[in-house]
Amino acid sequence: xxxxxxxxxxxxxxxxxxxGPPIKAxxxxxxxxxxxxxxxxxATIIECxxxxxxxxxxxxxxxxxxxxxxSTFTFxxxxxxxxxxxxxLATPILTAPMPGKVLKIMVAEGDEVxxxxxxxxxxxxxxxxxxxxxxxxxxxxxxxxxxxxxxAGAVLMELSxxxxxxxxxxx
Numbered sequence: 825x826x827x828x829x830x831x832x833x834x835x836x837x838x839x840x841x842x843x844g845p846p847i848k849a850x851x852x853x854x855x856x857x858x859x860x861x862x863x864x865x866x867a868t869i870i871e872c873x874x875x876x877x878x879x880x881x882x883x884x885x886x887x888x889x890x891x892x893x894x895s896t897f898t899f900x901x902x903x904x905x906x907x908x909x910x911x912x913l914a915t916p917i918l919t920a921p922m923p924g925k926v927l928k929i930m931v932a933e934g935d936e937v938x939x940x941x942x943x944x945x946x947x948x949x950x951x952x953x954x955x956x957x958x959x960x961x962x963x964x965x966x967x968x969x970x971x972x973x974x975x976a977g978a979v980l981m982e983l984s985x986x987x988x989x990x991x992x993x994x995x
Contacts, residue, residue: 825839825840825901826838826839826901826902827839827840827888827899827900827901827902828899828900828902829897829898829899830898830899830900836851836852837851837852837902838850838851838899845859845860845861846858846859846860847860847870856872858870858871858872859871862977863878865975865976865977866880866919866975866976866977867879867880868880868881870892877892877893878892878893879891879892879893882921883921883958884921886900886901887899887900888900916964916982916983916984916985917979917981917982917983918943918944918955918979918980918981918982918983919977919978919979919980920946920974920975920976920977920978920980921946921953921955921976922946922948922949922953922976923948923973923974923975923976924946924947924948924949924953924973924974925946925947925948925971925972925973925974926944926945926946926968926969926970926971926972926973926974926980927945927946927947927952927970928944928945928970929943929944929966929968929969929970930942930943930944930945931943931944931963931966931981932963932966933963933964933965933966934962934963935962935963936960936961936962936963936986937957937960937961937962937963938957938960939957939958939959939960940956940957941956941957942954942955942956943955943956943957943963943980943981944968944980944981946974946980955980957983959985960985960986961983961984961985961986962983962984962985962986963981963982963983964981964982964983964984965981965982966980966981966982967979967980967981967982968980968981
C-alpha cells in the first residue's frame with residue numbers, strides 16, 4: 825500500500841510492503857524493517873534505530889492518522905493508476921477506533937462486500953460511528969456481537985480480499 829503524508833509540512837511517501845510484524849516499508853526510498861509489539865491499550869511499540877517508540881494509528885474515511893511519540897501524521901493512499909476502478913484492501917482486520925458499544929452488525933461471515941459498504945455501527949460517548957469496507961472483501965470472521973462493549977483496538981471483523989481475476993457469479 826502506498827501512502828503520502830500530508831500534515832507535517834514535509835510531505836513524504838511510504839510504501840508498506842508487509843504490515844507486520846515486522847513492518848516492512850520503504851520511506852522516501854529507504855527500506856525499513858521495524859519490529860513491533862502490540863500493547864493492551866491499542867498502542868504499538870515500534871523499535872527503530874535502537875529506539876522504542878509508542879505509536880497509535882486510526883483510520884477515518886480515506887485518512888490514516890498515526891501518532892508516534894509527540895508527533896502526529898495524516899496519511900492518504902496514493903492511487904496506483906488513474907484508471908483503477910477498485911480500491912484494495914489495506915488491512916485485513918477491522919478494529920474499534922475507540923472504546924464503545926457495538927450497536928449493529930450489517931453483514932455476516934462469508935458475505936462479499938464492495939468498497940464503502942457499511943459493516944458495523946458502534947456507539948461511543950453518545951455518538952454513533954459506522955465503519956465501512958475500504959475495498960472489495962469477503963467477511964472472514966466476526967468475533968463480536970451486537971450489544972457487546974469493546975476496548976479501543978479490539979478486533980471487530982477479519983476480512984479477506986476478493987480475487988478480482990475470478991468471475992463472481994453473485995454480483
